[in-house]
Every structure is written in structure tokens, then in C-alpha cells.
Amino acid sequence: MIIVQITDLHIYAPDKDKNYPIDTAANLIKCIERINNLVPRPDLVLATGDLVQSGNKDEYDRLKSILDLLEIPYFLIPGNHDDRNYLKAVFDDHKYLQNNEEFCHYVIEDYPLRLIGLDSIEPGKVGGKMCQKRYAWLSDRLSEAPDRPTLLFLHHPPFNTGFPEREYEFAEVEKFQKIVVQNHQIVKIVSGHFHRGIETKIGNSSVSVCPSTAYTYSLSFLSHKVYRTEEPPGYQLHLWNSKNQTIISNPLFF
Template identity: 45%
Template sequence: MLLAQISDLHIQREGAHSALIQAETHLLRCIETLNRLRPRPDLLAITGDLTESGRKEEYLILKPMLQKLKMPFLLIPGNHDSRENLRETFREHAYLQGDAPFIQYAIDTWPLRIVALDTTVPMRSHGELCSARLAWLARTLAQQPERPTVVLMHHPPFATGIRLMDELGLLEGREAFADIIAPYGNIERILCGHLHRTIVCRVGNTVASTCPGTAHQIALDLGAPDDLYFNFEPPGYQLHSQGAHGLVTHHAVIGDFPGPYAF
């Protein structure tokens, strides 16, 4: 199975940075790139911050763009999203409609089992995993403890070293999450967004990673800056390929670059 991942689309009609951050243009270029891939991904996971403000009109801009994809896709919310507007706009995505008030689900129809976990807090930038969400995760993982599984979540369950983003990270439930997944050797990857960069960390007996954004990237600063900055490093996506030795992850950038050239 070939699973693609994109994140942090931040589609908006207008806003403080809307003239600078051309989120729609960048997303369309990303979709064109994914559609051209050979082999084409079997499935695309979009790990949150689909819109900038969670407004209905933003989802109505996003939906026809995603309908250009030549592969099925799964959605999870990020801290910039509205669960209600996401559910209403993508009503045909039945998996979004259960486990209210949270958007979390398990899908068993692919060679990789997909377990999606809701880390969002309404009207806040940080994430949390309350007792209800952690209990759901524990029950869900216990249902198929041997099957290769990927966990989707917006906020990464580890400190990244980008201090100001870590202050908006998964602030509640991180240790309990690690305890729940620790006994499971079948979790191939924990796929996250939120950081707008590729970052990899071991969590329990598996690997957690973040995916770059399609709209813009968070500047890499491991010091102690007073403010967050973004830049326009090439937007990227990730490909997670299931093979004989487990899941292999490739980071790729979106854009036009010289090559390829024969060696």
C-alpha cells in the first residue's frame, strides 16, 4: 500500500497574510503533483488545519479543490478547523460523522489500518487528549493488536525543539498516549501535522513524524526566539510505502526544479 500525506493547507478567503500566503495556488500545485505520481498513491491522509479559520466558506473553497484528486482521501481536523463545518461540508465522508463531539475513527478496509485521533481544542491552538479520547484509542487499538496500523493526529505527541510551537503542542495527555501505544508493536507510524516541517521522533515502540505544510513552512529555529516566523521553503508531502520490512517514508518537495538527469 502507498499512503500519501499532506498537511496544513490553511485555505482562506481573506486574512492577514492572504496576499502573501497563496494557499489555494500551493494546494492546487500539490494536487497536480500527487495526481502525476507513478505509482499513484492508494490513499491520501490530510492531517489537519484544512482551513485558516474554520469558516464554512473556506471549506466550500477547499472541497472542489480536493475533488480534483485522483485518489481517495481522509480528513482530520487541526486547531484551525471547525468540527461542525468540516462535518457539514463533507457529509458524504461517513467516517467524519461518528464519535461526537470528536472527529476520530478507525478504517479497516485498507492493508494498513487507519486510526485517526482528534487532538483539537475548540478556539485554542494547543492540543490535548482527554480521558474520553484516550479511552477510545485504547479500545480501538485493542480490537486489532496484530494488524499493521497507522495513527493520524494533528498535534505531534513529542516536543520538537521549536519552542514556541511546542508551547502550542499537545499539552495534555502526551504521557498517557505513549503508555497506551507502548505495548503495540503493530503501529507502523504516527503521522502528524501542525509543525509545517518534517520532524521525526521515536515514541514508544514506533516512530512519529510531522509533515510539511502545503501553504507555508515554520522557520527552523531551535533557539529561544520571541516570535514565530514562517517562510516559503518548498512545500512538501510524504509517501509512506508498506513493504516487507514495514513502512518506509519518503519526504518530497512540490515545485519545478531542474532534472531529472541520467547518471
């Protein structure tokens, strides 16, 4: 099973591109061309938030017209730049989003790896938020299938790098990590938000941050500040081998 992950697309409305130094839509189109030409063909695409820049409807209309160029199924979760209501309204053909839940979270059961999408946003906040309700939902979903290999995908990485205003509060990270340690079926957690490839481990699970298709940020714990770099945009492949229960992740740049 091959999963493609794209993240932090930051799509603008067409008339706003001229004010912005990076053509994020052109980058996404280029990325989709690469994905459509991958051999063997991947099974699905996960887009892990910051899908648009300002959360406006015209941005989502543009985003949909681009993402529909994908020749394989794709699944969306929001990031801190997104608006849940417009996301659900514009992608009304994405049934997994139409669940009348307060949060954009869901489970995809159709693949060898069970996929759980989490909503880590709080409107108006740059950093992540996982409240009691969301932890309860996640715990319930995990207890439904304790022996089924599972991948979690969400926007905000569930670990701290020393940038409090861009991350979860420490207590929330502690709680998240406790759930992961207690649930051995979680083989992988994939996220975005930091705009660069990062790898770590929580309990039994490997954790990665995917490069952005839009632009790359500096490594915050080296520079002690975050700035945009000249490094190329990218995406990530995750290869799940059911036979030996391993997952291999590989970032690709374009």
C-alpha cells in the same frame, strides 16, 4: 500500499487571498496535480488538519472544490484552525466523518495497514488536547486488533519540542507515549502542525511531522522562536511493505 499525506493547507475564502502573502489554494492545487501524476498511483491521501485558516463555511466550500480534484480517496481530520461542525457538514459525503461522535476520530479498515484518525483539538486552543474520553476510545480501538499493523494520524505531534503554547501539556504527551509503547502494532504515527518535516521515535513506532502545503516554519528548537521561512512547501509519501512489515517515509517539495 502507498499513502500520501498532506497537512496544514490553511485555505482562505477566495476574497481573503488578496490580503495574504501566500496563495495557499494555488499551492494546494499544484500539490494535487503532483499527486494525481504519481506513478504508481497511491492508494489514498490523509489530510492531517489545519485544512482551512479561520474555520468558516466558505473556506470549507472552497477546500472541498479543490480536494475533489484528487483522483484517489482522501480522509480528513481537523487541526486547531478547523471547525468540526463545518468540516462534517461540508464533507457530508465523507461517511467516516458522519458518526455522531463528539470527536472527529475514526478507523479505516479497508487497507493492508489499519488507519486510525485522531482528533487532537480543543476549540480556541493552539496546542493539542487528548482527554480521558479520547484516550479511552484509542485504547479500545487498539485492543480490537492488537496484531494488525496500524498507522495513527493526527494533527498535533505527540512529542514536545519546547514550545508549550503550541504543544500538548507534558502529562498528556507522557500518557500518549505510554499507550504507543504498550501497543506494538503501531508502526507509524504521522502528524502536522509544525509546518516542517521532523522525524523521531516512540517505542516501536516511528513518528513524523509532514511539511505543510502552505508554508514552512523555522525549526523551533534551534531558533527558539517560530517564524515563516522561504523554504518550499511540501507533502509526504509513506510506503508500507506488508511482506517485510516496514514503512518508508519520504518528504517531497514543490
